[in-house]
Amino acid sequence: MTGSAPHVPGPADQIAGLTFAMLVVSPDLVIHSVNPAAESLLGRSAKRLAGQDVISILDFGEPQIGERLRRGEERLIARGLPLKVGDKSVSVNLTISPLPTHPGWRVVTLSDTGQGERFGDEERRASLKGPAVLAHEIKNPLAAIRGAAQLLARQLDERHRHLTALITDEVDRIAQLIDRMQRLGRERSEPVGPMNLHEAIHRALDTLRAASDKPIRIKEEFDPSLPPVLGNDGALVQVLINLLANARDACAGQPDPKVVIRTRFVSGLVMNVIRLGRPVKLPIEIQVSDNGPGIDPAVEQHIFEPFVSSKPHGQGLGLALVQKLVRDMDGRISHEREEGYEGAEGWTHFRVHLPMAK
Incomplete structure (x- = not known):
């Protein structure tokens, strides 16, 4: 059986299909061309980027990066660099590769690390599986300790019952911590479907206010025209409760504590991960902000890792x-x-x- 030879994509098609940003830079540090992923990451069209000085476009806030770009023959690989894009910063991995066939020309690539969001998923799962298995083994003796404390309480006089109450309270606290560890190690994700983002936000706000002793002032700035998002209702409510509670606690010591939650549509945002053969677009943004003092710089780069916390008594x-x-x-x-x-x-x-839900 014979047939026509398959059409092989050319270099331009291959570059256009890359999920990371790619810029071709001339010897005088002018951007010659970019791929679609670069347009998405930098928020500008290829037409607007072409002819621009690359150092003015790639604002890393670190002079040494510009110096390395000026040295036309130097190769550079860097991870986790803060890149200023418009009015916000993103964390990127950077490579600068000279073209031996064209002296002075370079290829610059940028991939959004998303604060470790997708990099090293296999390593992350492996690191979380151990604590989850350990948590399962700890639960059984905890239940026995709690039961024994309750039996002891019946035989003690009133003066000493506070000790058994302390035991049961601490066992319950450890059990709650273990439940969180097990959820972290769970590999199967909850099912997703179309859902109303603002309904989930209001549920989270109602839950937070009901559980708080003091009134909470949270300013809402919503885009009412947002389409349904693709998510899991219970999971998203839990995410919002955690973020809003953290924001409330972070600014509690301020003279005028403020928490703001915003929603908006962000065109052109593409996540550099392949799902079913193509990048996933993430145009729906929820932003939770507070006017507190900020995260301790010592843990700022690790706050999404287990057991890392900037709170004095936080579990991380x-x-x-x-x-x-x-x-x-x-x-x-x-x-x-x-x-x-x-x-x-x-x-x-x-x-x-x-x-966005389709």
């Missing part, structure tokens, strides 16, 4: 669970600190990006 599982739930919905979560200038207050922003 809340944001790790939030990241897992968002990732299970094919979404992405990131954070950014916006410092105030000339007396203006600073803000901490957490952004969740989700796919």
Whole structure:
């Protein structure tokens, strides 16, 4: 059986299909051409990017990156660099590759790390499976300890019963911690479907207000025209409760504590992950902001990792669970600190990006 030879995609088609941003830079540091992923990441069309000085477009805030670009024959690989794109920053992996056949010309690639959102999923699952197995083994003796404490309480006089109450309370606290560990290690994600984003937000706000001793002032700035998102209702409500509670706690010590939750449609945002053969677009954004002092710089780059917390008595599982739930919905979560200038207050922003339901 014979047939026509398959059409082999040319170099231009192959570059256009890349999920990471690619820029071709001339010896005088002018952008010659870009691929569609670069348009999405940088928020500008290829027509507007062509002819621009690459150092003015790629604002890393680190002079040494520009110096390396000026040295035409130097190769560079860097991970987790902060890149300023418009009014926000993203974390990117960068490569600068000289073209030996064309002296002075370079190929620059950028991939959005999404704060570790998709990089190293296999390693992340492996690291979480151990604690989940351990949690399962701990639960049985905990139940026995709690039962024994309850039996002891019946035989003790009133003066000593507070000790058994302390035991049961601590066992319950550890059991709750273990439940979170098991949820982190769960590989099967919850089913997703079309859902109303703002209904989920209002459910989270109602839950948070009902569980709070003091009134919470949360400003809502919603885009009412947003289409349905593709997600899981229970998972998204849990994500929002965690983010809003963290924002409330973060600004509690401020003279005028403020929490703002915003929704908007972000055109052109593409997540650099292949799902069923193509990148996943994440145009729906939820932003939770607070005017607190911000995250401790010592843990800022690790806040989505298990057992990392900037709170004095934090367990370090809340944001790790939030990241897992968002990732299970094919979404992405990131954070950014916006410092105030000339007396203006600073803000901490957490952004969740989700796919749109078809």
